[in-house]
Amino acid sequence: MSAKLSEQAAKQRIDQIKPKLKKWSQEYYVQDRPSVEDDVYDSTYQELVSLETQYPNLITADSPTQNVGGKLLPQFSKVNHHIPLLSLGDVFSKQELDDFTIRVEKNYPAVKQFNCELKIDGLSISLRYENGVFVEGSTRGNGQIGEDITRNLKTIPSIPQKLTRPITIEVRGECYMPKKSFAKLNEERERNGESGFANPRNAAAGSLRQLNPRITASRHLSTFMYNVADYNDLKTNTQSGLLAELNDLGFNINPSYQVADNLDQINAYIDRYQQQRDGLDYGIDGIVIKVNDLKLQTKIGATVKIPKWAIAYKFPPEEAET
Numbered sequence: 001m002s003a004k005l006s007e008q009a010a011k012q013r014i015d016q017i018k019p020k021l022k023k024w025s026q027e028y029y030v031q032d033r034p035s036v037e038d039d040v041y042d043s044t045y046q047e048l049v050s051l052e053t054q055y056p057n058l059i060t061a062d063s064p065t066q067n068v069g070g071k072l073l074p075q076f077s078k079v080n081h082h083i084p085l086l087s088l089g090d091v092f093s094k095q096e097l098d099d100f101t102i103r104v105e106k107n108y109p110a111v112k113q114f115n116c117e118l119k120i121d122g123l124s125i126s127l128r129y130e131n132g133v134f135v136e137g138s139t140r141g142n143g144q145i146g147e148d149i150t151r152n153l154k155t156i157p158s159i160p161q162k163l164t165r166p167i168t169i170e171v172r173g174e175c176y177m178p179k180k181s182f183a184k185l186n187e188e189r190e191r192n193g194e195s196g197f198a199n200p201r202n203a204a205a206g207s208l209r210q211l212n213p214r215i216t217a218s219r220h221l222s223t224f225m226y227n228v229a230d231y232n233d234l235k236t237n238t239q240s241g242l243l244a245e246l247n248d249l250g251f252n253i254n255p256s257y258q259v260a261d262n263l264d265q266i267n268a269y270i271d272r273y274q275q276q277r278d279g280l281d282y283g284i285d286g287i288v289i290k291v292n293d294l295k296l297q298t299k300i301g302a303t304v305k306i307p308k309w310a311i312a313y314k315f316p317p318e319e320a321e322t
């Protein structure tokens with residue numbers, strides 16, 4: 001929490017921050033060409049959240065903290081997410097992570113396990129299946145309304161057109177561009193005199209939000225699925241079991257998830273993947289720690305924007321390549 005500013009100073013700072021975050025958000029979500037690194041956006045956003053928490057009367061409806069994500073591209077028809085795609089609360093230190101797990105276990109003593117998962121640096125997507133058949137896919141958009149990109153998603157090999165069981169389900173995950181594909185794409189674009197994408201996340205977003213599915217198909221995109229909009233048709237009652245069941249249904253699941261019984265195991269997982277991230281063929285910008293029991297997730301619930309049973313531990317920004 002920043003040092004306590006006077007209300008007037010806080011208002012001045014908030015009035016400085018909001019236009020910056022809106023500009024950066026527009027660049028990031030709509031043009032896929034951000035002018036600042038994620039950690040600059042994240043830390044400025046957290047400063048706004050901290051100031052608005054200190055002075056809730058300074059929160060305005062147009063504040064970036066009051067809506068998730070960017071504008072929708074008018075060329076795509078819209079999809080209403082009946083169960084909103086939430087964002088994630090972020091922590092930037094192990095102390096803050098410790099505070100999160102202690103708070104959850106204090107308020108919900110029944111919590112015994114967390115599930116640790118890699119935070120994939122891609123574009124959030126939602127896939128809807130009816131009786132086991134892929135019927136609709138969309139971007140997160142602002143969490144409530146997304147863009148219908150079904151035709152583009154149908155070109156991605158890791159997205160099953162038909163599940164191994166005829167169930168009706170809505171699954172959420174991340175679409176990403178492998179680092180090797182990103183490097184080849186930028187080499188090709190530069191050979192053709194086009195500007196390269198800033199990073200694999202922007203390349204994935206730019207490739208998914210193409211009007212021509214054939215361009216999407218040429219971009220070697222892949223997916224890792226990790227959440228379900230509702231758990232009705234599933235047999236499992238844990239997050240780790242959910243991932244195994246999604247895998248059995250035919251989805252691509254990131255295999256690096258791990259159940260943790262205590263904070264030491266969570267910290268060991270974080271250290272392991274902070275070291276291994278450069279060797280992965282996909283970008284990760286942190287770790288997602290979730291209460292493992294699905295019924296407890298539901299009991300703990302969410303705010304209007306983020307789940308209270310999960311947190312994202314964000315890695316420090318990678319050293320800029322000299």
Ligand SMILES: NC(=O)c1cc2c(N)ncc(C(N)=O)c2s1
Nearest residue numbers: 086087088117118119120226288
């Ligand atoms: N915004 C979100 O809720 C999430 C975003 C992400 C992400 N980018 N990568 C992995 C996970 C995960 N394993 O849950 C989540 S959850």
